[in-house]
Amino acid sequence: MDFDLNDEQRLLKESVDRLILDQYQFQQRKQYMAEPAGYSAAMWDRFAEQGLLGLPFPEAAGGFGGGPIETMIVAEAFGRGLVVEPYFATVVLGGGLLRRAADPAVLAALGPQIVAGKLKLAFAHIERHSRYDLANVSTSAKKDGSGYVLNGAKSVAMHGDSADKLLVTARMSGGQMDRGGIGLFIVDATAAGVARQGYPTQDGLRAAEVVLTNARAELLRDNALPAIEHAVDEAIAALCAEAVGAMQSMQDLTLEYLKTRKQFGRAIGSFQVLQHRSVDMLVALEGARSMAMFAAVMAAEENPIERRRAISAAKSQIGRSGKHIGQEAIQLHGGIGMTLEYSVGHYFKRMTMIDALYGDADHHLTALAGLGGLFGAAA
Amino acid sequence: MDLNFTEEEIAFRDEVRAFFRSAIPDSIRAKVAEGEGLTRDDMIQSQRILNKYGYCTPNWPVAWGGKDWTPVQVYLYQDEMQLANVPSPIAFNVSMVGPVIAQFGSEEMKKRFLPATANADIFWCQGFSEPGSGSDLASLRTRAERKGDKYVVNGQKIWTTLAQYGEWIFCLVRTNTEAKQQEGISFLLIDMKTPGITVRPIITIDGGREVNEVFFDNVEVPVENLVGQENKGWDYAKFLLGNERTGIARVGNSKAKVARIKELAAIEQSGGRPLIQDPKFREKLAAIEIELKALEMTQLRVVADERKLEKGRQNPASSILKLKGSVIQQQLTELVMEVVGPYAMPYQREFDGRNEPVVGPEYATEAAPMYFNYRKVSIYGGSNEIQRNIIAKAILGL
Ligand SMILES: Cc1cc2nc3c(=O)[nH]c(=O)nc-3n(C[C@H](O)[C@H](O)[C@H](O)COP(=O)(O)OP(=O)(O)OC[C@H]3O[C@@H](n4cnc5c(N)ncnc54)[C@H](O)[C@@H]3O)c2cc1C
Numbered sequence: 001m002d003f004d005l006n007d008e009q010r011l012l013k014e015s016v017d018r019l020i021l022d023q024y025q026f027q028q029r030k031q032y033m034a035e036p037a038g039y040s041a042a043m044w045d046r047f048a049e050q051g052l053l054g055l056p057f058p059e060a061a062g063g064f065g066g067g068p069i070e071t072m073i074v075a076e077a078f079g080r081g082l083v084v085e086p087y088f089a090t091v092v093l094g095g096g097l098l099r100r101a102a103d104p105a106v107l108a109a110l111g112p113q114i115v116a117g118k119l120k121l122a123f124a125h126i127e128r129h130s131r132y133d134l135a136n137v138s139t140s141a142k143k144d145g146s147g148y149v150l151n152g153a154k155s156v157a158m159h160g161d162s163a164d165k166l167l168v169t170a171r172m173s174g175g176q177m178d179r180g181g182i183g184l185f186i187v188d189a190t191a192a193g194v195a196r197q198g199y200p201t202q203d204g205l206r207a208a209e210v211v212l213t214n215a216r217a218e219l220l221r222d223n224a225l226p227a228i229e230h231a232v233d234e235a236i237a238a239l240c241a242e243a244v245g246a247m248q249s250m251q252d253l254t255l256e257y258l259k260t261r262k263q264f265g266r267a268i269g270s271f272q273v274l275q276h277r278s279v280d281m282l283v284a285l286e287g288a289r290s291m292a293m294f295a296a297v298m299a300a301e302e303n304p305i306e307r308r309r310a311i312s313a314a315k316s317q318i319g320r321s322g323k324h325i326g327q328e329a330i331q332l333h334g335g336i337g338m339t340l341e342y343s344v345g346h347y348f349k350r351m352t353m354i355d356a357l358y359g360d361a362d363h364h365l366t367a368l369a370g371l372g373g374l375f376g377a378a379a
Numbered sequence: 380m381d382l383n384f385t386e387e388e389i390a391f392r393d394e395v396r397a398f399f400r401s402a403i404p405d406s407i408r409a410k411v412a413e414g415e416g417l418t419r420d421d422m423i424q425s426q427r428i429l430n431k432y433g434y435c436t437p438n439w440p441v442a443w444g445g446k447d448w449t450p451v452q453v454y455l456y457q458d459e460m461q462l463a464n465v466p467s468p469i470a471f472n473v474s475m476v477g478p479v480i481a482q483f484g485s486e487e488m489k490k491r492f493l494p495a496t497a498n499a500d501i502f503w504c505q506g507f508s509e510p511g512s513g514s515d516l517a518s519l520r521t522r523a524e525r526k527g528d529k530y531v532v533n534g535q536k537i538w539t540t541l542a543q544y545g546e547w548i549f550c551l552v553r554t555n556t557e558a559k560q561q562e563g564i565s566f567l568l569i570d571m572k573t574p575g576i577t578v579r580p581i582i583t584i585d586g587g588r589e590v591n592e593v594f595f596d597n598v599e600v601p602v603e604n605l606v607g608q609e610n611k612g613w614d615y616a617k618f619l620l621g622n623e624r625t626g627i628a629r630v631g632n633s634k635a636k637v638a639r640i641k642e643l644a645a646i647e648q649s650g651g652r653p654l655i656q657d658p659k660f661r662e663k664l665a666a667i668e669i670e671l672k673a674l675e676m677t678q679l680r681v682v683a684d685e686r687k688l689e690k691g692r693q694n695p696a697s698s699i700l701k702l703k704g705s706v707i708q709q710q711l712t713e714l715v716m717e718v719v720g721p722y723a724m725p726y727q728r729e730f731d732g733r734n735e736p737v738v739g740p741e742y743a744t745e746a747a748p749m750y751f752n753y754r755k756v757s758i759y760g761g762s763n764e765i766q767r768n769i770i771a772k773a774i775l776g777l
Contacts (some may be wrong), residue, residue: 155721156724200725263518281574356723
């Protein structure tokens, strides 16, 4: 049993923590968001220079062979900085899908471009009524010569507007809800038949609606759902870590405020009721931190049932803790917590959107219950 | 014990119901239903209609446009107004400054302000909170110094809701720095056009402009704008804050929201069927409905008691109305977010006035902003912590 990071991981943590501290203060982030793409191109290059873009790729694809723990370290720091660059979309989710679903040759061809900061990806899978169900796909794929053409509409593709290539789920056979018959395709974002409408999301990131009209696509894998699910589970583990970073920041900000804000002639942190409330925030935070670690350790698990149990448990806990901490952080700040000029609300909003990404707390609670929970019945 | 209204009460209810649903434009009521912000014109238009038909200020003295309705009638009026998604009349006018002027103002002041206040010819805003004085309001420092027939006001207010629309602001100001905190405060009416006043917007986390900072730099206010007596402002403020007893729970609004959620959950799908058929979702909604019913019953108990208790005394249960009501309103905004799922994510406010097509269903656009914005209801008007302090002290004797 060992919760310590190894030397390399410690170095990685020190360097990303430093990067966030130096380059991702609240005001700096505001400037990045004001750039045309909605994030900083220079920061993206910086990530490439520091090797962050290549972290989870194998060496054969130009990467550094990091695993879920390395991703957790980066994501947690990014959560504290509220990073707006498309790291999650391109490296964590996009990279994960390529690793899990594409041929090694494709990975070897695209990986180095991602690592160098030259290629950005987005995963377009949500449809009008699919909600959090990855198997609910009505976008169609039809064979056309050596490739395919896709038809359909995808919603809320994170960073879909700045992506160079889109990873798209489309149905090759079966009914709309069937687990079988779903292909994972790669589409040039600027190809004919691809219409994108980009917009900001509530948390200051970006997303796009994507309409595919006879859009030419390459098949990465047929019957791809199991591979997609694994990649999404790894991505959820990363979201959990990011959420812990955001929660930690809300906890720190709130504590600091309780110590400095005075009403009735004394620091409001001297009121016992607020002391207890911040203790409960800490309880929620530590529960979330533990479950984010559990998720990181279990993300690579090949047995899908075991993996899904752990990931659903973690995502559910994160959603609950995040909501609690976010709401309390605002409440304990009073009016100032409600303003855009102060950072705590931005963490609250990111936390709210993380809950809505890949299944909210109740969705995963139901999923876990359906899988029989975490602990075995008495023998 | 009888939960039925009398025949007269039912007739009254039907009358106000029909009125609200026919007299107030559908376009305005639809905005309220979806939680979209109202424009200044919407608010004024709606209030003038209410006022024209005598439905604006039932709680005011009869001589100034009030009604001698029973507490049950007042309740039915508020409930039906909220159920019909009719905007409540501007609270600063009708629930706050109006009753204070009617109770404590001079005859001249009443004539000058009350009809205009009822008809929204004046848009009022409330200048109580200051950067250093939120929960601890009595510590406020905005200074008003008497110089001849004027007060000279210096200081700053904050969180001033809709000050950008405000034509007049009613302020608590310090007129005596020597006395005990509560005994050096006065209640002053200030024309926002007076030189020396600056309004600066504060954008809230949902992206809306709702609150402001208001700065006073040597602002000269005629002494006749003092309400009642100098240094008695704290008493008037307490009267103002204790004025609204039942409407504050917003049971009618929450009932309308539940109905809307059921409608939307029949459109949105989950697992290939309408979300409303998902037993988990139904349980969550039902759990809130139970809380809401309990609140409604409590409110009715308070209303029924108001008929019997001597004036000024309250059923202790009235103190929980704001506490519970605020939390239920917040929970319902969470449920709306859940109904729209991923479509809560697009931020579409900056598209106002642009021709970009709406992303996802139109009703999803306000889901997240409303959730964010409604964190305020447990903060303003005495935070829920302060409410608990008051209940612990005044009701439980702790
Ligand atoms: C959207 C919005 C609109 C508003 N509109 C207006 C308006 O139009 N006019 C106006 O005058 N004001 C307005 N307010 C101000 C509002 O009334 C104050 O925000 C409120 O009184 C809380 O004060 P504060 O923000 O300074 O928080 P603080 O008083 O600093 O409180 C911070 C935290 O400490 C807690 N706390 C403070 N004292 C105690 C205690 N003794 N025991 C336990 N906990 C305590 C509070 O509950 C809160 O959680 C508005 C506020 C908001 C958010």
